[in-house]
Amino acid sequence: MKYSSKELKIDGYKAKILVQKYSTPLYCYSFKKIKANIDNFKKNFKELNPLICFSVKSNSNKILLKEIGKMGLGADVVSIGELVRALKSGIRSNKIVFSGVGKTANEIHYAIKKKILLINTESKSEILEIEKIAKYQKKTVDIGIRLNPNIDAETLNQISTGKKENKFGVLEKSFINLVNYCKKSKYLNLKCLSVHIGSQILNIKPYQKMLSVLEKIIKKTKYHFEYIDLGGGMGIDYKNNNKELDLIKYSSLIKNFQIKNNSKIIFEPGRSIIGNSGFLISKIVYIKEGHKKDFIILDAAMNDLMRPALYKATHRIIPVHKKNNKTKKIYEFVGPICESTDKFLTIKNFQKLYEKDLIAICDVGAYGMSLSSNYNLRPKAMEILIKNSEIKIISKRQTLNDLI
Numbered sequence: 001m002k003y004s005s006k007e008l009k010i011d012g013y014k015a016k017i018l019v020q021k022y023s024t025p026l027y028c029y030s031f032k033k034i035k036a037n038i039d040n041f042k043k044n045f046k047e048l049n050p051l052i053c054f055s056v057k058s059n060s061n062k063i064l065l066k067e068i069g070k071m072g073l074g075a076d077v078v079s080i081g082e083l084v085r086a087l088k089s090g091i092r093s094n095k096i097v098f099s100g101v102g103k104t105a106n107e108i109h110y111a112i113k114k115k116i117l118l119i120n121t122e123s124k125s126e127i128l129e130i131e132k133i134a135k136y137q138k139k140t141v142d143i144g145i146r147l148n149p150n151i152d153a154e155t156l157n158q159i160s161t162g163k164k165e166n167k168f169g170v171l172e173k174s175f176i177n178l179v180n181y182c183k184k185s186k187y188l189n190l191k192c193l194s195v196h197i198g199s200q201i202l203n204i205k206p207y208q209k210m211l212s213v214l215e216k217i218i219k220k221t222k223y224h225f226e227y228i229d230l231g232g233g234m235g236i237d238y239k240n241n242n243k244e245l246d247l248i249k250y251s252s253l254i255k256n257f258q259i260k261n262n263s264k265i266i267f268e269p270g271r272s273i274i275g276n277s278g279f280l281i282s283k284i285v286y287i288k289e290g291h292k293k294d295f296i297i298l299d300a301a302m303n304d305l306m307r308p309a310l311y312k313a314t315h316r317i318i319p320v321h322k323k324n325n326k327t328k329k330i331y332e333f334v335g336p337i338c339e340s341t342d343k344f345l346t347i348k349n350f351q352k353l354y355e356k357d358l359i360a361i362c363d364v365g366a367y368g369m370s371l372s373s374n375y376n377l378r379p380k381a382m383e384i385l386i387k388n389s390e391i392k393i394i395s396k397r398q399t400l401n402d403l404i
């Protein structure tokens with residue numbers, strides 16, 4: 001993304017021209033950025049030779065998954081829907097891990113049949129269910145157990161997953177008991193310890209603590225885990241202030257850990273692969289004067305991009321056509337949905353805006369479209385991908401007919 005003669009350009013294409021062709025609201029992804037993120041991830045963690053499983057819930061677009069698969073990544077899925085889609089996108093089953101606290105018998109049957117790399121279990125009940133199904137299918141199933149390390153990931157509360165009050169994983173005592181249970185089972189082959197402490201993590205300390213908890217607990221189990229799945233959660237620079245997670249440091253911490261434990265490392269990144277590759281371009285429908293601020297009413301809403309409403313997440317908003325006339329007003333960018341939480345951001349000192357102007361909401365590649373809905377019976381936006389100077393429609397705009 002850059003401006004040339006004050007016009008926002010995404011990989012060489014003027015956003016204004018994209019809108020003329022495809023209308024708004026429009027999700028636009030940069031292939032170049034996705035590839036750079038993947039290359040960067042691989043480079044930073046090269047020493048570990050990890051298996052990188054893309055977290056499909058962050059963006060489940062079929063064509064994007066295909067592209068990501070072609071670059072050698074596997075998939076981390078959390079439902080049968082995501083599992084089927086990952087397989088259909090050409091990702092091989094021996095690169096797929098299945099996470100989540102509530103996998104149903106149907107989902108487990110399917111995962112076993114497809115011989116995926118690991119089912120990462122999250123409770124005793126689930127382990128018993130898998131054992132029952134494995135016995136029925138006369139198979140031995142490779143599983144992991146997700147540990148809840150009771151660590152504060154120092155991120156938004158709503159996307160923290162590794163504290164003892166969170167529903168994810170099992171606590172230390174239970175973990176050790178379950179390892180002992182699996183050792184004796186004919187149908188379960190315990191191969192992995194998995195952990196995922198949260199998302200949008202920018203500080204290395206929680207990861208550092210996590211690794212030291214893992215080390216301590218692994219010693220107590222006296223068990224050799226073929227895989228250690230460290231999850232995802234690597235944060236990105238939403239605020240554009242160069243505060244980024246130090247991946248090289250993280251890699252060297254993991255390397256020390258790996259030398260002691262001699263396990264293969266798995267990662268499950270979502271946001272750090274796809275987050276900053278996407279823009280949501282939207283048109284201003286109306287501008288309304290309010291008390292001490294003006295409401296910029298967009299044609300994009302919380303159904304298109306839920307993160308601000310759901311997590312109070314911040315996404316930068318930038319103009320598609322830059323001007324130098326700063327307003328002294330406060331602008332609140334909102335959508336048309338009948339909810340007070342349907343607002344994206346409040347900004348001071350923005351350039352003066354007019355009705356029908358275009359803006360772009362930044363870094364919406366992860367948990368943008370995948371969290372979208374038809375709330376208020378609004379059709380879903382179109383998604384396009386810019387790849388090697390070509391524009392590809394990767395999901396069509398829903399029509400009213402699709403909905404009604």
Ligand SMILES: *Cc1c(COP(=O)(O)O)cnc(C)c1O
Binds near residue numbers: 099231268366
């Ligand atoms: C959501 C999730 C991820 C991906 O998290 P990011 O912050 O997008 O990297 C990885 N593993 C599990 C188990 C998850 O639930």
